[in-house]
Amino acid sequence: MTAPLPEISSLWMDTAARAPRFPAQAGTTQCDVAIIGGGYTGLSTAHHLTQAGLAPVVLEASRIGWGASGRNGGVVSAKFRISSADIAGTYDLAMARRMAQIANESVELIGELVDTCNIPDAGFMMSGNLKCAHNAVSMDKLRAEQQWLATNMGDTGLRIQSAAEVAEETGSRDFVGGLLNPHGGLIHPLNFVRGLAESVSRAGVPVFEQSPVRAMRRDGERMLLETPSGTVSAKQVVIATNAYSDLTPATVQVQRTLVPFRSALIATEPLTTPAFAKLLATNRSYTETRRMMRWFRRAGDRILFGGRGAFGKADSAAATDALRRKMVAIFPELASVQVTHRWSGLVGMTLDSVPHVGRLDPYVSYAVGYNGAGVAMSTLMGRYLARIVQGETPELGLLWAPHLKKLPFYPVREPAVRMVAGWYQFLDAIGR
Ligand SMILES: Cc1cc2nc3c(=O)[nH]c(=O)nc-3n(C[C@H](O)[C@H](O)[C@H](O)COP(=O)(O)OP(=O)(O)OC[C@H]3O[C@@H](n4cnc5c(N)ncnc54)[C@H](O)[C@@H]3O)c2cc1C
Secondary structure, eight states: OOSOOOOOOOHHHHHOSOOOOOOOOOEEEEEEEEEEOOSHHHHHHHHHHHHTTOOEEEEOSSSTTTTHHHHSOOEEEOOOSSOHHHHHHHSOHHHHHHHHHHHHHHHHHHHHHHHHTTOGGGOOBOOOEEEEESSHHHHHHHHHHHHHHHHHHOOOOOEEEEHHHHHHHHSOOOOSEEEEEOSEEEOOHHHHHHHHHHHHHHTTOOEESSOOOOEEEEETTEEEEEETTEEEEEEEEEEOOGGGTTSSGGGHHHHTTOEEEEEEEEEEOOOOSGGGTTTTTTOOEEEESSSSOOEEEEETTEEEEEEEOOSSSSOOHHHHHHHHHHHHHHOGGGTTSOEEEEEEEEEEEOTTSSOEEEEEETTEEEEEOOTTOOHHHHHHHHHHHHHHHTTOOOOOGGGBOSSOOOOTTGGGHHHHHHHHHHHHHHHHHTTO
């Protein structure tokens, strides 16, 4: 990467409370821990390291939150892409319980950080997530999920909703029922990541923007990182670059563990007339049960609608046009409203559907692969990375990756993603 990365245009950029600027790294910087990546993973790691009395620095290739952390949907959820029942079936109940604890801890941490780092404009609300069933088969699966969680995990907080209740909550008649999960909510993602950066900076952590780490190498008992205008010498390095790990060769090892998948969002113009007030009136995050899942939420008086983006490196109008068609299929009253914002970003998928956290060697730790559900989880991994850096091996269930799990089909990952997505779309279309 030689030229500056392009600015992101999104609803979050247009509604952000503040736009803090941080200097580029120059000259020589000494620190305990050099953190590569200025998203939730990196900034949360910096926060927790500072609390432990260590001196980290954060190096961001572009602006804070330029990656997924500043452009995501702001859905805060306690979940993995693999269900608790599947974890229990493949491993055992103890593993499923530990994973559920980790998931719940992730959502709790968001609330804690919003308070302790003083980020009220993150607008965090624990309004819950409503999973909307698109057919009777998926509704049966939601009922089974609710029962399984109550029986095996003691989670009695989930509630089945009838078609009428879902219609009342969402304003859409497209669903046959739903499952309401109170362990989740909504946030303004860019305000949150910028608030974290300001908070760690106030605590004395040097935060550097426009400072891509171009290379890193061992230098005796330390690590030496090169940026365009200087070097950073650190006892330890944390890689927090997730789906953007291919920006420079420095983090290529973790990139080889991920399948990048483009996720896209559209936002409507402000919907101020009373006719629109009944849409998503309960202000939750809403998902649907189709494999090529779409999700939606309110952001003030607008509706946000998200789903699969274009395949490959670049954005495409065709993908966001397709999202608009889906949105109108679910909410026909939105047919004539303007879509004012369209944007996308990369999520890091893993073959085993769970994030990977571990050490590359005694000097370098990493956490990647949030599979599109990383607002809370990446923030939590910062807490655990801070412990790993200090020599601990926390109990992370399936997330702990003692060895780098490289993709066997890395060179053909893009055609493979197209193939799998096409198959899922086909299954959705035939109602399976
Ligand atoms: C469009 C979209 C919608 C999403 N919606 C949701 C959602 O609603 N809910 C949810 O839970 N999750 C969602 N996600 C996923 C979630 O946003 C991510 O899992 C999470 O933000 C990952 O945070 P991170 O800090 O690990 O990575 P990122 O936020 O991507 O940060 C990585 C940073 O590393 C920097 N970087 C890369 N290489 C270098 C280098 N060599 N030197 C310095 N810096 C470097 C990049 O510039 C980038 O800013 C979504 C993702 C996308 C893309």
